[in-house]
Amino acid sequence: MRIAMIGGGYVGLVSGACFAEFGINVAIVETNPERLSALREGRIPIYEPGLDALVASNSQAGRLTFGDDIATAVAGAEAVFIAVGTPPRNGDGAADMQYVHAAARQIAEALTGYAVIVTKSTVPVGSSRRIAEIIRQARPDADFDVASNPEFLREGSAIGDFMRPDRVIIGLDQTRPERASRAEDVLRRVYRPLSVIEAPLLFTGLETAELTKYASNSFLAMKISFINEMADLCETLGADVHDLARGMGLDGRIGRKFLQPGPGYGGSCFPKDTLALSRIAQEAHSACRLVETTVQVNEARKAGMAGRIIAACGGSVAGKTVAVLGLTFKPETDDMRESASIPILHRLAEAGAEIRAYDPVGMVAAKPLLPESVTYCGDALDAAEQADVLVVLTEWNIFRALSPVELRRRMRTKTIVDLRNIFDPAAMRAAGFTYESVGRP
Numbered sequence: 427m428r429i430a431m432i433g434g435g436y437v438g439l440v441s442g443a444c445f446a447e448f449g450i451n452v453a454i455v456e457t458n459p460e461r462l463s464a465l466r467e468g469r470i471p472i473y474e475p476g477l478d479a480l481v482a483s484n485s486q487a488g489r490l491t492f493g494d495d496i497a498t499a500v501a502g503a504e505a506v507f508i509a510v511g512t513p514p515r516n517g518d519g520a521a522d523m524q525y526v527h528a529a530a531r532q533i534a535e536a537l538t539g540y541a542v543i544v545t546k547s548t549v550p551v552g553s554s555r556r557i558a559e560i561i562r563q564a565r566p567d568a569d570f571d572v573a574s575n576p577e578f579l580r581e582g583s584a585i586g587d588f589m590r591p592d593r594v595i596i597g598l599d600q601t602r603p604e605r606a607s608r609a610e611d612v613l614r615r616v617y618r619p620l621s622v623i624e625a626p627l628l629f630t631g632l633e634t635a636e637l638t639k640y641a642s643n644s645f646l647a648m649k650i651s652f653i654n655e656m657a658d659l660c661e662t663l664g665a666d667v668h669d670l671a672r673g674m675g676l677d678g679r680i681g682r683k684f685l686q687p688g689p690g691y692g693g694s695c696f697p698k699d700t701l702a703l704s705r706i707a708q709e710a711h712s713a714c715r716l717v718e719t720t721v722q723v724n725e726a727r728k729a730g731m732a733g734r735i736i737a738a739c740g741g742s743v744a745g746k747t748v749a750v751l752g753l754t755f756k757p758e759t760d761d762m763r764e765s766a767s768i769p770i771l772h773r774l775a776e777a778g779a780e781i782r783a784y785d786p787v788g789m790v791a792a793k794p795l796l797p798e799s800v801t802y803c804g805d806a807l808d809a810a811e812q813a814d815v816l817v818v819l820t821e822w823n824i825f826r827a828l829s830p831v832e833l834r835r836r837m838r839t840k841t842i843v844d845l846r847n848i849f850d851p852a853a854m855r856a857a858g859f860t861y862e863s864v865g866r867p
């Protein structure tokens with residue numbers, strides 16, 4: 427079986443490599459020349475654990491190829507996946523569909539025989555039908571069906587998520603049952619290896635599949651914002667948010683996952699998908715008030731975190747040295763999109779702080795987004811040198827192993843603001859630190 431993947435970013439590259447691992451011949455099309463030349467030279471342009479080995483072994487086996495010629499990739503492909511970006515459109519937060527529509531036009535030109543055009547990008551409801559229209563207008567003779575197959579992988583654990591998904595959602599045009607069943611057959615063959623592990627393949631209509639992606643991400647974002655608000659309440663009332671989350675999460679209806687408080691969610695998906703769902707509802711003359719509120723709560727939280735650090739420094743950071751551990755929006759990725767570190771570090775720099783930052787893999791991507799005055803350090807202890815406060819922004823495992831004795835030796839003032847709760851409060855206080863974390867007494 428041959429398939430094409432349009433877009434070799436976080437989703438396209440991971441999905442493409444995993445499909446190749448399933449034994450399918452995958453041609454990835456990437457138009458960014460730097461990304462493409464890296465891929466062709468066997469370098470992985472993003473940081474994702476395990477991806478280098480997966481790409482290397484499948485490239486060597488000849489199942490995974492990279493190019494910028496869509497015609498070569500699409501020729502003979504039974505399915506063509508669209509995995510290009512859908513960033514928020516300036517101004518209104520709706521998904522910017524220009525890359526998806528451009529890909530659809532290019533696919534139309536390249537089609538030779540029957541293919542299923544599958545949207546993996548996160549797209550507004552109605553997009554699959556719009557893609558079908560674009561292709562039909564450009565190539566009235568083309569034999570194709572469209573499908574919506576939203577992707578649920580997380581960065582940092584993308585391969586495991588893709589290989590062992592909780593579910594695979596596939597939306598088809600159920601108004602045309604014969605066509606839908608032909609497309610279903612192709613996609614069942616693409617995902618066949620997952621039937622061995624009994625991962626559910628859920629077939630729905632196109633609109634339902636598109637909406638399910640936004641609903642899932644918005645629900646998770648809401649869950650995080652809820653626990654963040656509970657953390658604030660715990661602090662005021664002297665309760666412990668981790669015990670509270672355990673107490674709630676043991677109820678199977680609630681579940682234990684995504685109840686970790688922090689500085690506010692970031693990343694390439696939750697912020698833009700919550701905004702896009704709010705927009706979708708407004709355009710449908712409906713409302714998703716819970717989601718709109720989640721967006722506001724999260725923005726306020728990220729913006730407010732700097733204030734918390736300033737308060738821990740006695741009300742001012744002017745002339746003080748702030749050591750920052752972790753810059754990416756979560757560990758095990760180099761992605762800085764919508765990271766809480768961006769508003770926090772800008773506010774601290776404006777307030778006169780001297781910032782010494784360290785992130786294991788995110789510093790290259792961070793530089794253009796953070797204040798120019800930030801000093802990038804060689805490791806966590808280097809960042810802590812002569813610091814007045816140490817702030818944990820991303821919970822990289824390597825930070826958990828830091829010796830309090832060593833930190834104390836390096837720092838000028840013994841204050842820690844741990845916005846990811848990676849340290850034990852009692853141990854840090856016993857080591858002589860003024861220690862603040864999130865939602866713990």
Ligand code: NAD
Pocket residue numbers: 432433434435436437438455456457458461509510511512525528529532546547548549577578579580581694695
């Ligand atoms: P990305 O920006 O990392 O990758 C997109 C890639 O597509 C870029 O490398 C770009 O150069 C390439 N591209 C754009 N137009 C092209 C074209 N016409 N032909 C060939 N290549 C083209 O984006 P991403 O993070 O992989 O996200 C892609 C989509 O998947 C988005 O809709 C996103 O919402 C969704 N998604 C992302 C994640 C995630 O964790 N990043 C998870 C699930 C879903």
Ligand code: UDX
Pocket residue numbers: 577578579580581582643646650683684685686687688689690691692693694695696755756
């Ligand atoms: C998310 C969805 O989880 C995934 O299904 C979708 O395909 C893409 O968007 P991702 O953005 O890679 O994945 O990371 P995720 O682990 O969901 O974390 C997103 C943000 O929420 C991070 O900033 C993280 O720190 C934060 N988060 C997550 C919390 O603050 N608390 C939690 O309990 C979980």
